[in-house]
Amino acid sequence: xxxxxxxxxxxxxxxxxxxxxxxxxxxxxxxxxxxxxxxxxxxxxxxxxxxxxxxxxxxxxxxxxxxxxxxxxxxxxxxxxxxxxxxxxxxxxxxxxxxxxxxxxxxxxxxxxxxxxxxxxxxxxxxxxxxxxxxxxxxxxxxxxxxxxxxxxxxxxxxxxxxxxxxxxxxxxxxxxxxxxxxxxxxxxxxxxxxxxxxxxxxxxxxxxxxxxxxxxxxxxxxxxxxxxxxxxxxxxxxxxxxxxxxxxxxxxxxxxxxxxxxxxxxxxxxxxxxxxxxxxxxxxxxxxxxxxxxxxxxxxxxxxxxxxxxxxxxxxxxxxxxxxxxxxxxxxxxxxxxxxxxxxxxxxxxxxxxxxxxxxxxxxxxxxxxxxxxxxxxxxxxxxxxxxxxxxxxxxxxxxxxxxxxxxxxxxxxxxxxxxxxxxxxxxxxxxxxxxxxxxxxxxxxxxxxxxxxxxxxx
Amino acid sequence: xxxxxxxxxxxxxxxxxxxxxxxxxxxxxxxxxxxxxxxxxxxxxxxxxxxxxxxxxxxxxxxxxxxxxxxxxxxxxxxxxxxxxxxxxxxxxxxxxxxxxxxxxxxxxxxxxxxxxxxxxxxxxxxxxxxxxxxxxxxxxxxxxxxxxxxxxxxxxxxxxxxxxxxxxxxxxxxxxxxxxxxxxxxxxxxxxxxxxxxxxxxxxxxxxxxxxxxxxxxxxxxxxxxxxxxxxxxxxxxxxxxxxxxxxxxxxxxxxxxxxxxxxxxxxxxxxxxxxxxxxxxxxxxxxxxxxxxxxxxxxxxxxxxxxxxxxxxxxxxxxxxxxxxxxxxxxxxxxxxxxxxxxxxxxxxxxxxxxxxxxxxxxxxxxxxxxxxxxxxxxxxxxxxxxxxxxxxxxxxxxxxxxxxxxxxxxxxxxxxxxxxxxxxxxxxxxxxxxxxxxxxxxxxxxxxxxxxxxxxx
Numbered sequence: 001x002x003x004x005x006x007x008x009x010x011x012x013x014x015x016x017x018x019x020x021x022x023x024x025x026x027x028x029x030x031x032x033x034x035x036x037x038x039x040x041x042x043x044x045x046x047x048x049x050x051x052x053x054x055x056x057x058x059x060x061x062x063x064x065x066x067x068x069x070x071x072x073x074x075x076x077x078x079x080x081x082x083x084x085x086x087x088x089x090x091x092x093x094x095x096x097x098x099x100x101x102x103x104x105x106x107x108x109x110x111x112x113x114x115x116x117x118x119x120x121x122x123x124x125x126x127x128x129x130x131x132x133x134x135x136x137x138x139x140x141x142x143x144x145x146x147x148x149x150x151x152x153x154x155x156x157x158x159x160x161x162x163x164x165x166x167x168x169x170x171x172x173x174x175x176x177x178x179x180x181x182x183x184x185x186x187x188x189x190x191x192x193x194x195x196x197x198x199x200x201x202x203x204x205x206x207x208x209x210x211x212x213x214x215x216x217x218x219x220x221x222x223x224x225x226x227x228x229x230x231x232x233x234x235x236x237x238x239x240x241x242x243x244x245x246x247x248x249x250x251x252x253x254x255x256x257x258x259x260x261x262x263x264x265x266x267x268x269x270x271x272x273x274x275x276x277x278x279x280x281x282x283x284x285x286x287x288x289x290x291x292x293x294x295x296x297x298x299x300x301x302x303x304x305x306x307x308x309x310x311x312x313x314x315x316x317x318x319x320x321x322x323x324x325x326x327x328x329x330x331x332x333x334x335x336x337x338x339x340x341x342x343x344x345x346x347x348x349x350x351x352x353x354x355x356x357x358x359x360x361x362x363x364x365x366x367x368x369x370x371x372x373x374x375x376x377x378x379x380x381x382x383x384x385x386x387x388x389x390x391x392x393x394x395x396x397x398x399x400x401x402x403x404x405x406x407x408x409x410x411x412x413x414x415x416x417x418x419x420x421x422x423x424x425x426x427x428x429x430x431x432x433x434x435x436x437x438x439x440x441x442x443x444x445x446x447x448x449x450x451x452x453x454x455x456x457x458x459x460x
Numbered sequence: 461x462x463x464x465x466x467x468x469x470x471x472x473x474x475x476x477x478x479x480x481x482x483x484x485x486x487x488x489x490x491x492x493x494x495x496x497x498x499x500x501x502x503x504x505x506x507x508x509x510x511x512x513x514x515x516x517x518x519x520x521x522x523x524x525x526x527x528x529x530x531x532x533x534x535x536x537x538x539x540x541x542x543x544x545x546x547x548x549x550x551x552x553x554x555x556x557x558x559x560x561x562x563x564x565x566x567x568x569x570x571x572x573x574x575x576x577x578x579x580x581x582x583x584x585x586x587x588x589x590x591x592x593x594x595x596x597x598x599x600x601x602x603x604x605x606x607x608x609x610x611x612x613x614x615x616x617x618x619x620x621x622x623x624x625x626x627x628x629x630x631x632x633x634x635x636x637x638x639x640x641x642x643x644x645x646x647x648x649x650x651x652x653x654x655x656x657x658x659x660x661x662x663x664x665x666x667x668x669x670x671x672x673x674x675x676x677x678x679x680x681x682x683x684x685x686x687x688x689x690x691x692x693x694x695x696x697x698x699x700x701x702x703x704x705x706x707x708x709x710x711x712x713x714x715x716x717x718x719x720x721x722x723x724x725x726x727x728x729x730x731x732x733x734x735x736x737x738x739x740x741x742x743x744x745x746x747x748x749x750x751x752x753x754x755x756x757x758x759x760x761x762x763x764x765x766x767x768x769x770x771x772x773x774x775x776x777x778x779x780x781x782x783x784x785x786x787x788x789x790x791x792x793x794x795x796x797x798x799x800x801x802x803x804x805x806x807x808x809x810x811x812x813x814x815x816x817x818x819x820x821x822x823x824x825x826x827x828x829x830x831x832x833x834x835x836x837x838x839x840x841x842x843x844x845x846x847x848x849x850x851x852x853x854x855x856x857x858x859x860x861x862x863x864x865x866x867x868x869x870x871x872x873x874x875x876x877x878x879x880x881x882x883x884x885x886x887x888x889x890x891x892x893x894x895x896x897x898x899x900x901x902x903x904x905x906x907x908x909x910x911x912x913x914x915x916x917x918x919x920x
Contacts, residue, residue: 023813026844099811100801132812145812147843160767162812162840166874169841173878213770239767244783245774251803252766277898278771278874279739306712307620307699310673311738314705323704341560343711351559352592352605352622353483380622381629383607384486414626414738417877418633438737 002190002198004092005127006136006180008039008068011143012060012091014082015073015098016043018051024073026145027097027133028052031071034148036140040065060085067091071133071143076100076111079129083115087122094119095143096129102186103130103252116188131185132161137178138204144183152177153206154289155199157192159184159213160239160252163278167211170282173417175427176289179204191216193224200228207288208232209281213239213249215258218266226270230457233288233450234272237281238263271453273446280442283434287443288450290432291408296373297448298324300366301347303378304354304392308414308437309347312378315441321448323347330369337361347378355387359395367403374444378412378437381419390422397429408447412440462650462658464552465587466596466640468499468528471603472520472551474542475533475558476503478511484533486605487557487593488512491531494608496600500525520545527551531593531603536560536571539589543575547582554579555603556589562646563590563712576648591645592621597638598664604643612637613666614749615659617652619644619673620699620712623738627671630742633877635887636749639664651676653684660688667748668692669741673699673709675718678726686730690917693748693910694732697741698723731913733906740902743894747903748910750892751868756833757908758784760826761807763838764814764852768874768897769807772838775901781908783807790829797821807838815847819855827863834904838872838897841879850882857889868907872900 013031017024031041032052042063045056057063060070060082070091072082076098086094096115101108112129119126127134133144137151146165150172158164161183171177179202182195192212199205208228215221228234240249241260267274273288275281299316301323303309313323323346331344337358342350350358359377366375377396381389388394393411400409412434416422426433434440473491477484491501492512502523505516517523520530520542530551532542536558546554556575561568572589579586587594593604597611606625610632618624621643631637639662642655652672659665668688675681688694700709701720727734733748735741759776761783763769773783783806791804797818802810810818819837826835837856841849848854853871860869872894876882886893894900 020846023844104801104803145844158767160765160770162765162874163767163771165843166765166768166840169878170875211767213767237771239770239774241774242777244777245770248766248770248773248783248807251805252770252809277775278896279898305620305622305626306708307618307623307671307673308626310620310699310705310708310712311623311697313708314699314701315737317702317704341564343564345711347708349712380626383625384483384605386480414622415630418629436738438739 002194004068005095005134006141007139008093010040010042010065010067011069011071012042012044012063012067013071013073014044014060016045016048016051016056018048023097023145027071027073027143030142030144030148034140034142038139039141042067060089068093070094072096072098074098076108076129080111080114083118086124087118091124093125093127095127095131095133097131097133097145099130101129102188112186112188119189126189127182128185129188131183132164133183135178135181149181150175150177152179152289153204154178154209154285155180155202155205156209157182157184157195158211159187160211161185163211167282171285173423174286174432175430176286187216193217193220196224196228196234200232206232207285208234209285210234210236211239212236213252218258218262222266222270225266225272229271230454235275235281235284235288236267236272237275237278271457273450283439283442284446286432287446290430291443291447292405293447293451294373294408297321298371298373299376299444300324300326300369300372300374301376301378302350302359302362302366303347304350304352304382305378305380305414306349308378308380308412309349312376312412312437312440313347315437316444319441319445321444324371327369327371330365333365334362352382353385356391356395359392360398363396363399363409364402367399367407367409374408374410376410376412376440380414381416389419390425393422393425393433397431400431410434410440410443412437462654464528465555465594466601467599468553470500470502470525470527471529471531472502472504472523472527473531473533474504474520476505476508476511476516478508483557483605487531487533487603490602490604490608494600494602498599499601502527520549528553530554532556532558534558536568536589540571540574543578546584547578551584553585553587555587555591555593557591557593557605559590561589562648572646572648579649586649587642588645589648591643592624593643595638595641609641610635610637612639612749613664614638614669614745615640615662615665616669617642617644617655618671619647620671621645623671627742631745633883634746634892635890636746647676653677653680656684656688656694660692666692667745668694669745670694670696671699672696673712678718678722682726682730685726685732689731690914695735695741695744695748696727696732697735697738731917733910743899743902744906746892747906750890751870751903751907752865753907753911754833754868757781758831758833759836759904760784760786760829760832760834761836761838762810762819762822762826763807764810764812764842765838765840765874766809768838768840768872769809772836772872772897772900773807775897776904779901779905781904784831787829787831790825793825794822812842813845816851816855819852820858823856823859823869824862827859827867827869834868834870836870836872836900840874841876849879850885853882853885853893857891860891870894870900870903872897
């Protein structure tokens with residue numbers, strides 16, 4: 001299913017151009033310039049003989065090879081002719097990148113209906129129109145006009161191309177990469193439900209992330225979601241939540257935004273994860289991509305910053321979560337590594353002088369403690385005592401790795417976004433960093449809720 | 461008032477040390493190494509003859525010069541003797557950096573009472589104990605063991621030193637600098653109220669930011685707050701909001717955390733700004749430091765990203781805010797700069813190809829529109845069409861600067877944290893960047909509420 005989109009044997013680009021000021025060129029050169037891409041490539045242009053050293057055909061029908069995937073970059077008003085050619089050529093899939101359809105006016109909507117009917121009858125699947133395209137970094141396919149994300153285990157369907165692009169900016173510095181990305185735009189044919197089904201069976205997809213504004217078939221979406229959300233985390237952000245936002249969404253993709261209360265109810269029933277804003281969405285992606293799930297909800301905290309432990313504690317109480325009480329065994333275990341000023345309570349404030357050794361030993365002891373399910377290693381990177389800016393994180397990771405990451409360990413390193421050595425090390429280790437008490441608490445809420453609801457479902 | 465803390469003519473450091481593994485050394489070298497500092501410096505050490513080329517005295521009383529400020533770095537148990545010396549020497553202020561006092565046990569609390577009583581009788585003011593110290597970048601004073609922040613218009617009082625340190629990490633990349641910083645620690649004498657009073661009269665302070673866990677004198681705090689919050693924005697984050705958090709706070713600074721509901725009520729009455737988490741706290745600091753206040757709450761949005769406009773619209777509705785309807789005059793004004801696919805509605809999605817020229821012209825037209833009070837210039841930085849990554853921002857800034865920044869312009873550049881050229885340009889221009897729809901909406905809520913409540917107060 002859909003492999004002709006994400007791993008096509010042959011691609012034809014309709015409207016290829018060498019003019020760097022045109023979107024068609026961005027797509028063309030994103031496809032042509034990737035040396036890893038094994039697909040056979042064919043360019044179709046009205047005007048050019050050759051682009052980037054590659055021969056251009058005057059029409060799709062001139063190409064002798066079979067074509068899996070056609071990418072359409074020409075203006076809306078001339079798309080229909082190419083659709084007819086696609087039908088004659090018996091292609092499998094079409095991506096219409098061009099805009100100027102249902103998001104503009106009634107005439108555009110009519111054009112969409114016509115295209116979708118023709119393709120349906122010919123058994124050709126369509127993505128778009130009004131989209132940035134699709135991507136599969138693993139095979140070097142960037143059939144879009146945005147930047148190629150790094151490769152990873154997250155598959156994403158976004159109804160907005162620019163939100164996809166912005167998310168890549170946010171994800172890459174944390175090493176969060178993409179398995180498959182699709183911007184479905186006005187979604188006149190391929191929509192969320194079938195894409196979900198495809199990602200479910202995709203071995204390279206661990207986490208599924210959806211940005212959605214409207215659903216074409218809510219019932220079908222719900223059915224698929226209910227089946228899948230028990231297996232893989234499905235993280236959802238809804239754009240157009242209320243009357244104003246829905247109006248904005250409608251002028252964005254030309255479809256009526258789906259009612260938020262309905263979406264909420266549906267997602268809740270299906271155990272998908274609904275996020276309230278982009279920041280939470282990114283945190284959820286990071287959490288499910290990089291953390292193991294906990295056995296229970298008992299939390300142990302170590303830190304070098306009393307203030308951040310206080311703020312973290314405030315934040316988890318919002319979610320009905322609690323810190324556990326340290327056992328005497330644990331206290332005895334960790335005491336030798338701590339200075340006498342440290343109080344043996346949870347959250348454990350090891351005070352500003354704690355370094356790699358303390359972070360390593362205490363994280364290890366908490367992981368080994370059967371009473372603790374989730375470990376939060378908080379830190380404000382100390383600019384004093386000649387400490388290395390990544391030593392605390394390295395101590396935590398050493399303990400976590402030695403335990404084979406059996407329990408979730410949450411490194412809560414306040415506003416450490418700009419410590420390059422730390423971030424590079426985290427990427428190398430495929431380990432997360434959470435940047436605030438708020439973010440760390442939200443991550444824990446997510447994994448605890450996931451575990452709880454899935455334990456229930458599996459029992460019932 | 462308090463100039464002997466923030467701009468002392470002379471400083472004595474008790475417990476100066478050359479051992480880079482000791483906090484005393486961090487403070488000593490932070491003070492000694494700043495060439496801009498004009499204060500006369502005196503080191504007191506039991507053991508060293510000389511530190512960093514500077515003579516050491518055996519005791520405070522050996523120093524012939526008068527001393528404004530004494531900084532104490534020695535262990536808690538030997539502090540009392542130095543306090544006696546301070547009284548004999550008639551110093552004006554003392555900062556006790558050392559920990560091991562009321563935050564540890566009852567004995568520590570008793571020691572605090574003794575110190576505070578002695579100093580009160582001698583008319584000497586005390587900051588701390590258990591604090592990182594104070595800073596005044598303008599005069600080159602870093603009397604603390606954390607990094608010196610950049611100079612700016614924000615004065616900050618933090619009950620947690622590490623939260624201060626973390627906030628500097630978060631603020632500096634946005635060019636948000638400090639006028640005065642103080643970590644009051646266990647606050648046995650100098651507390652929030654008097655510091656506020658001092659900052660109120662400080663010409664270099666435009667915005668006041670407080671991280672507080674407990675208040676020693678709530679009534680006095682409220683009095684001062686009520687007077688000041690009408691003049692300067694006072695931004696507050698409270699640590700220890702609920703039973704668990706309050707317990708954590710209590711083991712942090714040794715004081716009982718103040719009840720959150722009371723703080724909320726007090727802040728609301730006094731028009732101070734209460735933030736719910738660190739992220740909001742930083743956004744509030746940025747907002748009041750870098751944006752002018754609006755005349756009303758009518759919002760106009762331009763963007764190259766339909767999705768981000770949808771999410772922004774969702775977010776402002778949460779705060780009861782609304783987008784205005786564009787006037788015919790405005791539409792006529794901007795149409796020539798936009799492609800025909802662009803719909804003339806608010807939010808204005810100029811579509812992905814819009815560049816510097818469009819951002820400049822449309823921002824300018826919205827600033828000039830008497831029906832619009834607040835302009836939001838949204839952008840997902842395009843990785844295509846050979847666009848410069850900072851051209852959209854530069855277009856917005858050009859229009860804003862030409863108008864002398866009479867209206868708040870909110871550049872909402874999604875997850876553009878890692879575009880170095882953009883951020884450096886923003887710092888140079890002393891202009892903000894907001895990184896998400898959520899953040900931009902919160903900034904607007906803050907300035908609209910501030911304007912509304914202050915208009916009311918000034919009328920009443």
